[in-house]
Amino acid sequence: MDKTFANNLKRSCPTADSNNTVNMDIRSPNVFDNKYYVDLMNRQGLFTSDQDLYTDRRTRGIVTSFAVNQSLFFEKFVIGMIKMGQLNVLTGGQGEIRNRCDTRNKDKKVDIATVVEELEETFSALF
Numbered sequence: 054m055d056k057t058f059a060n061n062l063k064r065s066c067p068t069a070d071s072n073n074t075v076n077m078d079i080r081s082p083n084v085f086d087n088k089y090y091v092d093l094m095n096r097q098g099l100f101t102s103d104q105d106l107y108t109d110r111r112t113r114g115i116v117t118s119f120a121v122n123q124s125l126f127f128e129k130f131v132i133g134m135i136k137m138g139q140l141n142v143l144t145g146g147q148g149e150i151r152n153r154c155d156t157r158n159k160d161k162k163v164d165i166a167t168v169v170e171e172l173e174e175t176f177s178a179l180f
Contacts, residue, residue: 054104055096062099075099087127090120145170 058079066073076082077099078089089103093116098104107116119126149158 054098058095058097087119087123090116090126094120 062075065075079092079097080088089098092098093104093107096104096107098107106112119129152158
């Protein structure tokens with residue numbers, strides 16, 4: 054992380070239990086644009102997971118492309134939003150909330166609220 058950026062964060066949030074906030078995008082915090090990728094190239098990413106997109110050789114080219122070409126970023130953003138809109142969201146007992154994103158839960162816990170809703174639907178159909 055850029056030393057000046059890190060020091061500014063430490064001043065803004067001096068303790069672990071601080072309620073202070075900072076902007077994720079230091080260049081244009083109130084504009085939807087590609088500047089967050091410029092921040093990453095300058096080692097000024099707020100989140101390690103985001104900064105890793107630039108430090109990892111497998112994704113560095115994507116970050117660089119978006120940083121230098123805002124039109125490309127917008128084009129790919131639109132495609133991504135369309136794809137996300139086409140996802141089938143699981144509801145009720147169809148899915149699970151994972152404890153870790155990359156691993157299925159060992160014991161799928163039963164959601165009691167879902168069970169009650171299903172029973173109510175079954176009984177209401179009978180009467």
